[in-house]
Amino acid sequence: MDDLRILERDVTTQSNKITARGVDVFYGEAHAIKSVDVDILDKTVTAFIGPSGCGKSTFLRCLNRMNDTIDICRVTGDIKLDGENIYDPKVDSVQLRAKVGMVFQKPNPFPKSIYDNVAYGPKIHGLTRNKAELDEVVETSLRKAAIWNEVKDRLNAPGTGLSGGQQQRLCIARAIATSPEVLLMDEPCSALDPIATAQVEELIDELRSQFSVVIVTHSMQQAARVSQRTAFFHLGSLVEYGETGQIFTAPKDPRTESYITGRIG
Amino acid sequence: MTDATAAAAASTAPAPRKGSLLVQDARTRKRNAAESRFKAYGLAAIAVGVIALVILVTSILGNGTSAFRQSYIALNVELPEAKLDKSGTRDLEVMKKVTTLTYGPLLAKGLQDAVDSLGIEIEGLTKKDVSGLISQEAAAQLRDRVLADPALVGQTVQITVLASGRIDGYYKGRTTLASAELDSNVSPAQLKLADALKQKGLLTTRFNAAFLTAPDASDQRPEAAGLGVAILGSAYMMIVVLVLALPIGVAASIYLEEFAPKNRWTDLIEVNISNLAAVPSIVFGILGLAIFINFAGLRASAPIVGGLVLTLMTLPTIIISTRAALKSVPPSIRDAALGVGASKMQAVFHHVLPLAAPGILTGTIIGLAQALGETAPLLLIGMVAFVREYPAAYSATDGLFGEPSTALPVQVYNWTQRADPAFFERASGAIIVLLVFLLIMNAVAIILRRRFERRW
Numbered sequence: 255m256d257d258l259r260i261l262e263r264d265v266t267t268q269s270n271k272i273t274a275r276g277v278d279v280f281y282g283e284a285h286a287i288k289s290v291d292v293d294i295l296d297k298t299v300t301a302f303i304g305p306s307g308c309g310k311s312t313f314l315r316c317l318n319r320m321n322d323t324i325d326i327c328r329v330t331g332d333i334k335l336d337g338e339n340i341y342d343p344k345v346d347s348v349q350l351r352a353k354v355g356m357v358f359q360k361p362n363p364f365p366k367s368i369y370d371n372v373a374y375g376p377k378i379h380g381l382t383r384n385k386a387e388l389d390e391v392v393e394t395s396l397r398k399a400a401i402w403n404e405v406k407d408r409l410n411a412p413g414t415g416l417s418g419g420q421q422q423r424l425c426i427a428r429a430i431a432t433s434p435e436v437l438l439m440d441e442p443c444s445a446l447d448p449i450a451t452a453q454v455e456e457l458i459d460e461l462r463s464q465f466s467v468v469i470v471t472h473s474m475q476q477a478a479r480v481s482q483r484t485a486f487f488h489l490g491s492l493v494e495y496g497e498t499g500q501i502f503t504a505p506k507d508p509r510t511e512s513y514i515t516g517r518i519g
Numbered sequence: 520m521t522d523a524t525a526a527a528a529a530s531t532a533p534a535p536r537k538g539s540l541l542v543q544d545a546r547t548r549k550r551n552a553a554e555s556r557f558k559a560y561g562l563a564a565i566a567v568g569v570i571a572l573v574i575l576v577t578s579i580l581g582n583g584t585s586a587f588r589q590s591y592i593a594l595n596v597e598l599p600e601a602k603l604d605k606s607g608t609r610d611l612e613v614m615k616k617v618t619t620l621t622y623g624p625l626l627a628k629g630l631q632d633a634v635d636s637l638g639i640e641i642e643g644l645t646k647k648d649v650s651g652l653i654s655q656e657a658a659a660q661l662r663d664r665v666l667a668d669p670a671l672v673g674q675t676v677q678i679t680v681l682a683s684g685r686i687d688g689y690y691k692g693r694t695t696l697a698s699a700e701l702d703s704n705v706s707p708a709q710l711k712l713a714d715a716l717k718q719k720g721l722l723t724t725r726f727n728a729a730f731l732t733a734p735d736a737s738d739q740r741p742e743a744a745g746l747g748v749a750i751l752g753s754a755y756m757m758i759v760v761l762v763l764a765l766p767i768g769v770a771a772s773i774y775l776e777e778f779a780p781k782n783r784w785t786d787l788i789e790v791n792i793s794n795l796a797a798v799p800s801i802v803f804g805i806l807g808l809a810i811f812i813n814f815a816g817l818r819a820s821a822p823i824v825g826g827l828v829l830t831l832m833t834l835p836t837i838i839i840s841t842r843a844a845l846k847s848v849p850p851s852i853r854d855a856a857l858g859v860g861a862s863k864m865q866a867v868f869h870h871v872l873p874l875a876a877p878g879i880l881t882g883t884i885i886g887l888a889q890a891l892g893e894t895a896p897l898l899l900i901g902m903v904a905f906v907r908e909y910p911a912a913y914s915a916t917d918g919l920f921g922e923p924s925t926a927l928p929v930q931v932y933n934w935t936q937r938a939d940p941a942f943f944e945r946a947s948g949a950i951i952v953l954l955v956f957l958l959i960m961n962a963v964a965i966i967l968r969r970r971f972e973r974r975w
C-alpha cells in the first residue's frame with residue numbers, strides 16, 4: 255500500500271444516488287448476496303473489493319437489473335435510484351439501463367464496426383439529431399476511453415478484431431456514449447496494460463464530475479487510487495463500507511484487514 | 520495451503536519418470552496403435568461413402584443423360600385445303616373441328632414422299648412402318664401450328680417432328696435390330712429406314728429442350744413427355760413453403776428461445792416440435808388430405824395443398840435449426856445490447872438475429888431441399904395425377920396456386936411405374952434435374968452463409 259494519495263484528496267459529502275436496503279440475491283437455492291445495505295453517493299467513485307466468488311458482480315448487476323436476464327436469479331430487498339425503487343413493477347428496465355450503464359467483466363463488443371459499437375446506444379435512445387452530432391459523440395466517447403488514437407483510422411473495422419484490452423476500452427466508450435448517470439464497471443482494467451489502466455483510471459476520475467461510478471476491482475492499488483469509498487464483500491455479505499482511506503488504513507473488521515494485507519482471497 | 524499439508528503432499532507424490540525420449544514405452548505404443556487403427560476405420564468409412572456416391576451418380580448419369588437428347592425427323596408436309604378447311608373461310612372455330620386423326624395421315628404421306636423421292640428401298644417396309652417412325656405427338660404439333668397460323672393451309676410446310684420412342688431408343692442403345700425382331704411395336708425394316716434417313720440428314724438426334732418445358736405425355740408417347748408441369752408445380756410449392764414456413768418458423772423460434780418463460784408448457788412444446796420432426800412424412804399427407812382437401816375444400820393435386828403439407832413438414836426442421844442458431848449466439852452479445860439500454864426486441868433483432876442468420880438460412884434451405892424431394896405426402900393429396908396443362912399461378916376459380924399440378928419427385932415415381940423403358944430413361948433424367956436443383960439450393964446456402972458469416 256504505497257499509493258495512498260487518496261488521503262490527500264478531499265472527499266466532499268454528496269447526496270445518495272443509489273440506496274440499497276436488505277438486498278438478498280438467490281441463484282436458485284444458492285444464497286449469493288446476504289442482506290446488503292449500501293449507499294452509493296452521487297459524483298463519487300465507489301470500489302467493490304473482495305475475494306473471487308464473493309458476489310461483487312452479482313450485486314453490481316442488481317443495480318441495473320441485469321440479473322433479470324438470468325432465469326434462476328431472484329432479488330429481494332429494496333434498491334432505490336434517486337429515491338425511486340428500481341424493482342418497482344412500473345419501472346421499465348430498459349429505461350433504467352439507459353441511466354445506469356455497465357461495462358462487463360469480459361469485453362463483449364458487438365460484431366459490428368467500431369463506429370457502430372459506440373453509435374448504437376445514442377442511436378437507439380435518439381440522443382443525436384444528425385450524423386455530425388453522432389460522429390462527435392463517437393469521437394468524444396472514444397477519446398475519453400483512451401482508445402481514439404488507436405482506432406481513429408479504422409472506425410469501420412470490426413470491433414471484434416481489436417485486442418482484448420482495446421475491446422474493453424471500446425466497451426467503456428460504448429457505455430459512456432449514452433451519458434448514463436451511474437456507470438457500473440466490472441473489473442474494467444483486468445485485461446489492460448499499465449498505460450491503458452492509467453488512462454482508464456484518469457477517465458474514471460474525470461467521470462466523477464458528472465456521474466457516479468461503481469467499480470469492481472481485484473487490485474487494491476486501483477481501488478485506493480481511484481475510489482473515494484470502498485465496500486468490502488466476503489462470502490456474499492458486505493463486511494465493511496466506508497471511506498477508502500479509512501478502509502485501507504484503519505479497517506474496522508479483522509476480515510477486511512486480512513484481505514487487504516493479502517491473507518484471505 | 521499451509522506448510523504442513525505441502526510437506527505431506529510432497530512425500531506422497533510419485534517419483535519423476537526416467538527413460539529415453541527416443542524409445543517409446545509400452546503404454547505409448549499401445550496408445551499410438553489405437554489411434555492409427557481409429558484413423559484407418561475413419562478412412563474406410565469415408566471410402567465406402569465415396570464409392571456409394573460415385574456408383575449412384577454414375578448410374579443416374581448413365582441412365583438419365585440420354586433423356587436430354589432426342590431424335591427428330593424433318594419433313595415437308597402438304598396441307599390440303601380440302602381436308603383441313605372445307606369451308607375455305609379459315610374460320611378458326613370451324614378448323615378446330617378437324618382432329619389430329621386428319622393430320623396424322625398428312626405427316627405419314629410427307630414422310631412416304633420423302634422416302635420415295637430419296638429412292639430409299641428397304642425389303643419388307645410397309646406404308647404403316649414408314650408412318651410408325653413418326654411420334655403420335657407429331658399430329659397434335661402440326662395441328663397446333665396450323666391453328667396458330669391458318670394461312671398455312673394450302674401450302675407445303677417444313678416441320679420437324681419427334682421420332683417415335685422406339686426409333687429414338689435405337690440411337691440410345693435401348694432398341695437393337697435383334698430386339699426389334701421380337702417387338703411388335705417396331706420392325707427391323709423401320710430401324711433400317713431410320714438409318715437411311717439419318718444418312719440423308721432427315722433424322723437428327725440433338726439436345727431436347729422440350730424435356731424441361733413440355734408437360735407429361737401418355738403411355739404411348741414417351742418421346743414427348745417432359746418435366747415442365749412438374750418443375751412449375753415444384754416451384755410453386757417451394758414458394759408456398761418459403762413464404763409460410765420461414766416467417767412462421769423463425770418467429771416461433773425467436774419467441775420460444777428469447778421471450779418464452781421456461782416452464783412446463785414450453786418444455787412440452789419443445790418436445791412436441793422435436794417429435795414432429797421425426798414424424799414420417801406420409802402422416803403429413805394424410806393430415807393434408809383430411810384438413811386441406813376434405814375439410815377446407817381445396818382442390819386435390821393443387822400446389823397450394825402440396826405447399827401447405829410440405830410447410831407443416833418443414834416447420835419443425837426450420838424451428839429446430841433456428842433455435843440452435845439462436846442458442847449459439849454468445850449470451851454476452853445480448854448482455855452488451857441490454858447493457859446500453861436496448862429493449863429485448865432490439866437486442867434480438869439488431870444483434871442476435873444477424874448473427875444467427877447463417878444458421879437460419881442453412882436450416883431453411885435444408886428444409887426446402889427436403890420438401891423439394893418429398894414424394895409420399897404428395898401422393899396422398901393427388902399430385903400423382905396425369906396433368907397435361909400448365910397450372911396458372913392464379914386462377915379465378917381455384918385461387919392462388921390452385922390448379923392441378925404435379926411435382927418433380929412424384930413425376931419420377933410416376934414414370935418408373937410405366938411399362939415403356941423409354942420412361943425409365945426419362946425418370947433418370949428427371950432425377951438429374953432434381954439433383955441439379957438440390958445442388959443449386961445448397962450452393963445458394965453456402966454463398967449466403969459466406970456473405971452473412973461474421974466473427975465474434
Ligand SMILES: Nc1ncnc2c1ncn2[C@@H]1O[C@H](COP(=O)(O)OP(=O)(O)OP(=O)(O)O)[C@@H](O)[C@H]1O
Binds near residue numbers: 284307308309359
Ligand atoms: N448465473 C449464475 N448462476 C448461478 N450461480 C451464479 C451465477 N452467477 C454467479 N453465481 C454464483 O454467485 C456467486 C457470486 O458470483 P459473482 O460472479 O458475483 O462473484 P464475483 O465476486 O464477481 O467474483 P469474481 O471476482 O471472480 O468475478 C458465486 O458463488 C457464483 O458461483
Ligand SMILES: [Mg+2]
Binds near residue numbers: 310311312359440
Ligand atoms: Mg465478477
